[in-house]
Amino acid sequence: MSIDINNIPAGNESRDDSAISARTDNVSFAETALRLGGKTAEEARRTGVVDTADDQVEEMFAERRRTTASPIHRAVWENRVPVEEFHFDVPALGSDERKVINDCLHVARSHLRGGTLYGEDGKLSDDVLGQLADAGYWGTLVDKRYGGCGLPFSHFAPFLTRMATIEPTIAGLASVHGCIGAVDPVRTFGTAAQKERYLPLLASGRRLSAFALTEPGAGSDLTALKTTAVLDGDSYVVNGEKLFITNAVPGRTIGLVCRIDDRPAVLIVDLPEQEDETFRMNQYGLYALRRAHNNGLIFKDFRVPAENLLTPEIGDGLTIAYHGLNLGRIALCANAAGTMRSMLASMLPWAGFRKTHPHAKTVGAVIQNTRHRSQHIGTVLQQSRPLFQV
Numbered sequence: 001m002s003i004d005i006n007n008i009p010a011g012n013e014s015r016d017d018s019a020i021s022a023r024t025d026n027v028s029f030a031e032t033a034l035r036l037g038g039k040t041a042e043e044a045r046r047t048g049v050v051d052t053a054d055d056q057v058e059e060m061f062a063e064r065r066r067t068t069a070s071p072i073h074r075a076v077w078e079n080r081v082p083v084e085e086f087h088f089d090v091p092a093l094g095s096d097e098r099k100v101i102n103d104c105l106h107v108a109r110s111h112l113r114g115g116t117l118y119g120e121d122g123k124l125s126d127d128v129l130g131q132l133a134d135a136g137y138w139g140t141l142v143d144k145r146y147g148g149c150g151l152p153f154s155h156f157a158p159f160l161t162r163m164a165t166i167e168p169t170i171a172g173l174a175s176v177h178g179c180i181g182a183v184d185p186v187r188t189f190g191t192a193a194q195k196e197r198y199l200p201l202l203a204s205g206r207r208l209s210a211f212a213l214t215e216p217g218a219g220s221d222l223t224a225l226k227t228t229a230v231l232d233g234d235s236y237v238v239n240g241e242k243l244f245i246t247n248a249v250p251g252r253t254i255g256l257v258c259r260i261d262d263r264p265a266v267l268i269v270d271l272p273e274q275e276d277e278t279f280r281m282n283q284y285g286l287y288a289l290r291r292a293h294n295n296g297l298i299f300k301d302f303r304v305p306a307e308n309l310l311t312p313e314i315g316d317g318l319t320i321a322y323h324g325l326n327l328g329r330i331a332l333c334a335n336a337a338g339t340m341r342s343m344l345a346s347m348l349p350w351a352g353f354r355k356t357h358p359h360a361k362t363v364g365a366v367i368q369n370t371r372h373r374s375q376h377i378g379t380v381l382q383q384s385r386p387l388f389q390v
């Protein structure tokens, strides 16, 4: 749909359909729709900024890979389900890639069996993270020329499903590091020099990474970002606070979303090995991934080399953020599918064993009910596969 933003009534005034004519390129669909729906110009603008970042990511893909060409989009808008499009030609795996996958699963499985997955703090131990590094886990999405194994995403996602059946936090960290952390921003938006410098470190696990976007006043509303980076000589001086950052501890590398000259930007930041007067952590005991660290980060006149700025050809820092978040969304589904398989596997024996009701008829009903639920979960799992095998 194309819309002329200049003719849209403000506030709750009645809508004039003649206003829907020519699209103005720099106004997103969401902003226009919200204004038509009666939201204030400021509310519409803020949501529009985020929607625009999504659109800019879309522009980076070939026509056939855009959201509008996806089977789900077509099912909704063409009023038919293009079943044939749910079948993908998945490239065959080479022996190197198979070895990385099997070695990584073996590391996780053997620590699970040995009861040695977690350290005293309840988090995945450094030993586990190190052995996964040796097996090539942190380089699965990094190209071979930078020391990774260059796994196509169509294999990465089902691999995470398998890993999640063993330990969901390990699967989650592959996504944090590879999709939203520093790997995707550098491999997609980095210069040749930035790739040479960072990708080998990230692939080998010598630097594990995280993604620092959210702030105390900027979660859903990313236009409210307050962290700034100001160029001073050959470095940026960063001031601000980040909140809820998964996998962020001293010594890691983060993709830091901040404002530079009042535009969102992404700096690749090596966190110091220890807190100091320029960098502190805020700990609060809240975890999306219970077995991984999650902290707030506070920067005060913290210096980052100017060469660590990522400069996308299209858009700005939010475009970089949304590119990674899109991969992260799929990886999250893959992880959830694995976790559900584990739940189903532990539920079935229990459902067959447990008898709570004295009357046979009721027991029958309970078993029947349990069977239905199990079948339902099995069906959901099966149906969810095309959602992340892209």
Ligand SMILES: Cc1cc2nc3c(=O)[nH]c(=O)nc-3n(C[C@H](O)[C@H](O)[C@H](O)COP(=O)(O)OP(=O)(O)OC[C@H]3O[C@@H](n4cnc5c(N)ncnc54)[C@H](O)[C@@H]3O)c2cc1C
Pocket (backbone or CB within 6 Å): 210, 211, 212, 213, 214, 216, 217, 218, 219, 220, 221, 243, 244, 245, 246, 247, 286, 287, 288, 289, 294
């Ligand atoms: C455990 C955990 C791990 C996380 N890991 C990371 C990470 O690694 N990196 C990172 O950058 N961030 C991370 N996040 C942050 C996460 O992305 C934010 O929590 C999320 O964006 C929501 O922001 P918020 O918490 O500020 O909620 P708010 O923006 O304050 O929203 C609160 C509620 O209000 C609703 N709401 C907000 N605006 C509107 C509106 N205009 N209309 C209607 N409803 C609205 C929201 O839907 C929500 O229900 C993590 C969060 C958690 C809890």
